[in-house]
Amino acid sequence: MWLTGLRFALLVWIPGLLHAVSEKPCGVPNLEYGYFIPVLESYPHDSDVTYTCDAGYKTTKEGWWVTIVCQDGHWSEKPECVLETACLPPVIPNGKFMQYQNGSFEINCDKGYSLNGRKIECHSGTWSEVSPCQRQTTACGQPPAVPDAVVIQAYQEVFEASSKVEYQCRDGFVTEGRQSKKIANCTAGEWVGTPRCIGDGLNRGSRVQAQQRPQVRLLSRVQHLVGPYGMDDVGRLRAGVLLLLLLLALSLNVYHAVGLRRERGGPVGVKVSRTSRCHGNRD
The missing domain is CATH 1.10.287 (Helix Hairpins)
Incomplete structure (x- = not known):
């Protein structure tokens, strides 16, 4: 018995030991215009370092201190301190911000959105505009709900012009064209061609309603x-x-009921019948 326990312990312990040995430590982070703690010659895997910046500088994250983690010989992100007058990459609602090494940047709006035309500039660490992407007038909102149907597509709030979505009727229902599916189109900001699902005449819908009647009565x-x-x-x-x-x-x-059945000598759920017979003596 103790040998079985030992084998189990080794099977659990040895893979974890090998994995721990294979995990590499990290070197000292390279940080200009700032400092970090703790200061060590090397940092084991899964250890963390917190850094902040010198006066006149700031981190590239929200907040004045940042924590990074050693992951198998690499830091989770590069520590960096920039001038306080520099603008950090903004979070663009309904768009993405891309900045290049030469200082130029580009904003790409999501589908259904476009730039509002206002100039975006950095002034003393603050952007003049943080919501440059506006919804296009030809875009559509979410497709309208249709009784007894669903949209076969991942949810999104805005659809660009000419987008298509597919409606599918629930089991037992079809479109007016006797199909189970239908395509709707986004045209000039409105959804065109949304279906109307009706019973297919095979009584499946009525059976569903019949199944719901006891719950309705309750x-x-x-x-x-x-x-x-x-x-x-x-x-x-x-x-x-x-x-x-x-x-x-x-x-x-x-x-x-179960107790009565057991008192009568029969197994639960089995009907028991007893038959008496009279056997006479044969001469």
Whole structure:
């Protein structure tokens, strides 16, 4: 038994040891116009360093100090201090900011957005404009909801002009053209060609509604019992207590039935019948 335990311990311990040995330490971070702590000759894997900048300089992140982590011989990011009058790369709503080594930059707006035409400049560490991307007048918002249908595409808030989305009717429903799917188009800021899903005539929709009727009846009974409070917080509390009591009563009935079946000598769930026969003596 102890040999089995030893084998298990070795199987767990040896891979972790080999992985720890293979992880490389990091050297001293290269940082100008700033300082960091702690100061060591090398930093083991998964250790961290915090740095800040000298007077007149600032970090390239939000806040006046930054923490970086050693990951297998490399720092999670390069530490950097820049002049306080320099502008940091801004977060552009609905767009992306790209800055080049020569100091020039470029802004690319997302689909459905375009530059508003205003000039963007850096003044003493602050950008003159941080929301240069505006929604195009020909773009469309999210496709309208259609009863008994869904959009077969990842959600997005704005669609550029000429975008297409595909609607699909739920099971048991089809479009007016007797198809399960239909394409809608973004035209001049409006969605054109959205479908209308109707029952396919195969009674699948009616079967779904029939399956929902017991729940509807139960909900109607609960709403009737909660009284004039409706389904606000008090009504939901009363409905929850009522449902709990109903479930408890049902459980007690089942438990009682199982107990009676066991007292009669038969296994639970099996109907037991006993037949008596009279055997006479043969002369």
